[in-house]
Amino acid sequence: MPIKTKVDKIIKSIGSISIQDFIELSNFDNEGFYNLNEKSKISKNGHFITSPEITPLYGYSLCKQFTDVYSNPSKVHLLELGPGNGTLTKDIFNYLNKQNITISRISFLEKSSYFKENIKKKLSYDINFLDHIKDLSINNDEILFIYSNEFFDAISSKQYVFSDKNFYEIRITKKNGEYTIIYEYTALSDYLKNFYSEYSFKNGDILEHSGILLNYLEDLNSILKKNFFFTATDYGYQKLPKKSTLRIISNHQPIKLFDKFENVDYSFGVNFELIKKVFNKFNPNFMSQKELIKNFLPEEFKNTTEESTLKAKKILSTDIFFDMGSSFNNISFFSK
Numbered sequence: 408m409p410i411k412t413k414v415d416k417i418i419k420s421i422g423s424i425s426i427q428d429f430i431e432l433s434n435f436d437n438e439g440f441y442n443l444n445e446k447s448k449i450s451k452n453g454h455f456i457t458s459p460e461i462t463p464l465y466g467y468s469l470c471k472q473f474t475d476v477y478s479n480p481s482k483v484h485l486l487e488l489g490p491g492n493g494t495l496t497k498d499i500f501n502y503l504n505k506q507n508i509t510i511s512r513i514s515f516l517e518k519s520s521y522f523k524e525n526i527k528k529k530l531s532y533d534i535n536f537l538d539h540i541k542d543l544s545i546n547n548d549e550i551l552f553i554y555s556n557e558f559f560d561a562i563s564s565k566q567y568v569f570s571d572k573n574f575y576e577i578r579i580t581k582k583n584g585e586y587t588i589i590y591e592y593t594a595l596s597d598y599l600k601n602f603y604s605e606y607s608f609k610n611g612d613i614l615e616h617s618g619i620l621l622n623y624l625e626d627l628n629s630i631l632k633k634n635f636f637f638t639a640t641d642y643g644y645q646k647l648p649k650k651s652t653l654r655i656i657s658n659h660q661p662i663k664l665f666d667k668f669e670n671v672d673y674s675f676g677v678n679f680e681l682i683k684k685v686f687n688k689f690n691p692n693f694m695s696q697k698e699l700i701k702n703f704l705p706e707e708f709k710n711t712t713e714e715s716t717l718k719a720k721k722i723l724s725t726d727i728f729f730d731m732g733s734s735f736n737n738i739s740f741f742s743k
């Protein structure tokens with residue numbers, strides 16, 4: 408059933424749908440963006456392109472972050488969150504393999520059946536697919552290397568608007584056959600005011616808050632104890648922007664909400680302040696993607712004159728392509 412029909416059914420039965428449910432349905436329903444079968448989703452010929460799909464140098468830089476902390480690990484368990492095509496893990500596997508580091512297991516948290524099938528066809532390694540982060544089992548002699556690229560920005564969020572000292576939920580409904588946005592009373596208003604008490608809000612400010620993201624972060628927190636290294640890169644911010652960060656992309660082009668319902672990718676700016684707070688005990692390190700490449704690109708690629716390497720470095724670390732250098736940020740932390 409088309410996404411639009413499903414959205415209409417929900418609106419007809421309960422009057423409106425939350426932004427979070429609308430996006431969850433659009434991204435992950437059977438006919439949703441991430442499950443639709445097509446030739447290519449993340450690539451030059453797909454809908455958008457990501458750092459690992461541009462160059463393996465991105466994955467090599469994450470490896471350098473890891474080996475700076477664990478210079479001689481005996482066995483490494485790789486865990487990627489939202490691997491998409493699986494390219495990043497392929498690059499990381501190749502790089503660590505060349506350093507004679509043993510990869511004991513590869514685990515993926517991937518929700519999309521399309522990507523799962525693609526990965527099984529494309530990667531020749533034995534992959535342990537997880538349904539939940541908490542299902543991960545780690546052996547005592549393994550170091551867990553956990554990483555993600557543009558995973559957290561694909562997690563949907565609710566949106567609220569501040570008005571007369573309270574938050575109201577932004578929801579979608581239909582009036583006279585047209586989709587429209589409405590503001591509804593929410594019992595969460597006091598909780599939100601308390602949760603973001605260090606901020607002051609004025610009428611019209613928008614707050615994005617995702618219970619789904621919080622659950623993922625708490626699940627991660629419960630498995631990360633010792634002998635791990637975590638690194639994640641995403642499009643996002645350190646201070647609440649108090650406006651909508653929703654990005655809607657189809658065929659490499661930004662589109663507007665309700666322009667189109669099928670085969671559209673929705674993502675949100677990631678709240679790095681929240682991630683930092685949840686993992687505060689590990690003293691997270693925060694930097695832009697530009698700094699990540701500057702600080703961690705392995706030596707052998709630093710002084711290259713090879714044209715394609717130079718071009719890839721430039722795309723990852725400057726603002727020439729989707730502001731990749733400055734709007735993409737990296738957070739990393741570990742415990743030994």
Ligand SMILES: C[S@@+](CC[C@H](N)C(=O)[O-])C[C@H]1O[C@@H](n2cnc3c(N)ncnc32)[C@H](O)[C@@H]1O
Pocket residue numbers: 441449457458459460488489490491492495516517518519522555556557558561562
């Ligand atoms: C924007 S894509 C990035 C893919 C890949 N990391 C890359 O950089 O090319 C987001 C990925 O996260 C996966 N994903 C999003 N939400 C997820 C969730 N809740 N659980 C598991 N995977 C999820 C998607 O299926 C997709 O593979």
